[in-house]
Amino acid sequence: MTKPVVGFIGVGLMGHGMAKNIVEKGYQLVVMGHRNRAPVDDLLARGATEVTSAKELAAQCDIIHLCVSGSPQVEELVRGPDGILASGRQGVVVVDCSTSDPVSTMQLAEELRAAGMDLADAPLAKTPKEAEAGTLDTMVGATPETFARIKPVIDCWASLAVYLGDVGLGHKMKLINNFISLGYAALYSEALAIAEKSGLTVEQVDSIIRPGRLSNGFYDTFMKWTLDRDENAHRFSITNAHKDMRYLANLAASVGAVTPVQADVRNGFAAMEASGQGDRYLPMLADFIAQMNGLSRG
Known part of the structure; x- marks a missing residue:
């Protein structure tokens, strides 16, 4: 054939x-x-x-x-x-x-x-x-x-x-998949900022999360930037993240879904892109949230 x-x-x-x-x-x-x-x-x-x-x-x-x-x-x-x-x-x-x-x-x-x-x-x-x-x-x-x-x-x-x-089901599932991963990114970024403002180091947070039940493959690549400054560990741009969340918002609107968490996740990426950092990669959201909290990342 x-x-x-x-x-x-x-x-x-x-x-x-x-x-x-x-x-x-x-x-x-x-x-x-x-x-x-x-x-x-x-x-x-x-x-x-x-x-x-x-x-x-x-x-x-x-x-x-x-x-x-x-x-x-x-x-x-x-x-x-x-x-x-x-x-x-x-x-x-x-x-x-x-x-x-x-x-x-x-x-x-x-x-x-x-x-x-x-x-x-x-x-x-x-x-x-x-x-x-x-x-x-x-x-x-x-x-x-x-x-x-x-x-x-x-x-x-x-x-x-x-x-x-x-x-259409493939693209719908992809947006659900990305919502979960991008939600992790937003959650990790905010948690790290709260931890640092509370006197904990990111290394201390990692020492508890990494060996525990909350660890996962996304966490591993996401944290390589914060811990090791490895910019190539998770090469997915903020612009793409924001685009995906806009698509999910459009899908949610088309089916009449109520999405308060998704709106908050989307706005984090919207803010970072609006600041001129859309070309940066996803794990760098942690730096952006840290800066919003008056923290400096080396």
Whole structure:
């Protein structure tokens, strides 16, 4: 059986590793040019080919991965004048691995189906390290038939692919997952500030939390900045965190959910981004909250 031709748009921190694993598993890979040439050139050296538009990419591919910043970028790639819909390619499946707004996702799915195409949402868990290793986790929303079709390609870059059901459920679950993790970030940051103002050191807090029941994998990477000043331990920007919480607020509004905790978590990231620190990474929220409390972190 002939393998499908796979397209990839967004070969950045996460996308490069995913695309690398696809081409190394024997799939013909087509990538769209990226402002950072290094990952594109690496993939070309591994056998991929390059195009300059989503329309051109869709015309050549059976399955297209999108791994971009969020829904505005996804919508432009699908609906734009040089987008996927403009290709008219029947049967193509778009796999949106971005953390997108589920409300937008479901609208795009309807438009693609009307054009004889399909959409699956397959957002990611874990980090660029696992992307390079091909051991990411993903949560997938798609028809059963579409999931069966894309699963062999997903298996190139994911060690765990959980099928949740209808289109949109993957992005909904991703936002719930990120709400929990970003809630941890807000909670840890505030707890550390209270501890320091009370005369405890962050090392003393860690000596109790790390070996106890409250420790977890997120805590480990989050604390590497505060304890070790390791800025690469958790490379997820404040801007992305704020974007995800805005998407969750939109989802909550669409289903009539009451979300007092989510609003507080979102506002912390909004404040840090508004202060001009949106490019900093998530664990650095602890410094921002410390500074709001008159504390200085070295």
